[in-house]
Amino acid sequence: MSEVPPLSLLAGDLEAQARALGFCAFGIAGAEEDPARAARLDSWLAEGMHGSMEWMADRAHHRRSPQGLWPESRRVIALGMSYAPAADPLALAETPEVGRISVYSQGADYHDVVKKALKHLARWLVEEARKRGFGEAGVKVFTDTAPVMEKPLAAEAGLGWQGKHTNVVSREHGSWLFLGEIYTTLDLPLSAPGRDRCGSCRxxxxxxxxxxxxxxxxxxxxxxxxxxxxxxxxxxxxxxxxxxxxxxxxxxxxxxxxPWNKFAETAHTMKAFLxxxxxxxxxxxxxxxxxxxxxxxxxxxxxxxxxxxxxxxxxxxxxxxxxxxxxxxxxxxxxxxxxxxxxxxxxxxxxxxxxxxxx
The missing domain is CATH 1.25.10.10 (Leucine-rich Repeat Variant)
Structure with missing residues (x-):
């Protein structure tokens, strides 16, 4: 039986630590530029589909790839937290005297919750890399507000795939994932990318x-x-x-x-997002x-x-x-x-x- 490479062991322990912190989805993607992904971004911006979100265009050079934002990065640790709702989000459509607020914003601010867990996980990774003889690992954490193409990176890391609605769809968690990333200088083993399972559904x-x-x-x-x-x-x-x-x-x-939401279990939903x-x-x-x-x-x-x-x-x-x-x-x-x-x-x-x- 061949010996398991130490970085693979570190990656496995990292995933276990991530799940202990409340992340239900974990994967590792490369940090280099994907020409097809960058071309889609350029086309979308050129057609003005970003509307008044000028920051999308202003920092497109950073958004094109992780290394465009941080040249030293080698891997992207992609993570997801579930906010799967217990109630039907469409149930209030016929109750016009009340306002419908998107599920993701009915609980605590996910920016704060996800960023706190990402920082904890990044600190753990730095300490473990040092203890295991990999030297000083560089890390940077992001969730939503940075020029990071979170959804394509999550798909590349195997958290799911980008559905026809452009959001990440997971076989286990449906369309209900908050995303976060840790960029690192460590050459951790890559995960298999997600496979599109939308089929003919529209x-x-x-x-x-x-x-x-x-x-x-x-x-x-x-x-x-x-x-x-x-x-x-x-x-x-x-x-x-x-x-x-x-x-x-x-x-x-x-x-x-x-339809993939039928597999999303509220047992994975973080209490902060209730x-x-x-x-x-x-x-x-x-x-x-x-x-x-x-x-x-x-x-x-x-x-x-x-x-x-x-x-x-x-x-x-x-x-x-x-x-x-x-x-x-x-x-x-x-x-x-x-x-x-x-x-x-x-x-x-x-x-x-x-x-x-x-x-």
Missing amino acids: ACQDACPTGAFPAPYRLDARRCVSYLTIEHKGPIPEEFRAALGNRIYGCDDCLAVC PRAELTAPELADLLVLDDAGFRKLFSGSPIKRIGRNRFVRNCLYAAGNSGRPALLPVVEALLGDADEAVADAAVWALERLQTGAL
């Missing part, structure tokens, strides 16, 4: 309320509800407002309909009266806090306009003179919809 494409998929595996962020309600500043284009329905922060539709009761089905009437202080208090520790009160109330006004609930007229009218122009504009739109009974 459930995610058909579920999109705004037609944000011009083709399978291609997302036009400018039409995506998540982009429009979170990243887009100012008034949302009128062509999309009715399609928002009662979605007030993000959208789960393309993820929720994925939904806060007040965010599972919040009444629009309560949200529309939030001032800045009230907004900050309600969404303390939540990723929702990053968009601020004005953008959030703007979203709630579109939902109010789509609700068909005249009872919301007083709180909508109170926002007609709001200091934020986008909020005031949304109030005018919502008022007209409610007064005319438009749906």
Whole structure:
């Protein structure tokens, strides 16, 4: 029987440590540039599909490959934490008086939870590499906010594959994974890449309320509800407002309909990501009266806090306009003179919809 290489042993122990920290998915990818992956990024940016997310283009040279961001990196340790929901994310679609908040943002801010675990794991790796005679291992940790192509790297590391909705799909965890990465100078053994298992299914494409998929595996962020309600500043284009329905922060539709979710067990869901009761089905009437202080208090520790009160109330006004609930007229009218122009504009739109009974 051949001797197991020491780096393989280290990688195996690293995976065990990662799982002890709450990561349910683990794999290792190379850090060099993949020409096909870089070309897809360049094409997507050239077509303007990133919308107003200028940072995507500004740091494209860093995003093209891990070594483009950190030349010394040799491997990418890709990790995933499950946030699989117990309840159906689409269940509130027919309850227009409440706002629908994306599953990922109903619990603790994943940036904080994932980054804390990544740092702990990276420290463990540095210490173990030193103890086992591999010298000083360089490491850098990332989750979401850095110029890192997380989804393609996760697929290359075998966590799953990029589905037709462009998000990572796992055979074990469906579409419900938060991703994080550790770049390292260690030549750890590579994992087998994920294999596309979407087949002829187009459930995610058909579920999109705004037609944000011009083709399978291609997302036009400018039409995506998540982009429009979170990243887009100012008034949302009128062509999309009715399609928002009662979605007030993000959208789960393309993820929720994925057939692979039937294998996602909530037993793997991190406790930190369990939904806060007040965010599972919040009444629009309560949200529309939030001032800045009230907004900050309600969404303390939540990723929702990053968009601020004005953008959030703007979203709630579109939902109010789509609700068909005249009872919301007083709180909508109170926002007609709001200091934020986008909020005031949304109030005018919502008022007209409610007064005319438009749906």
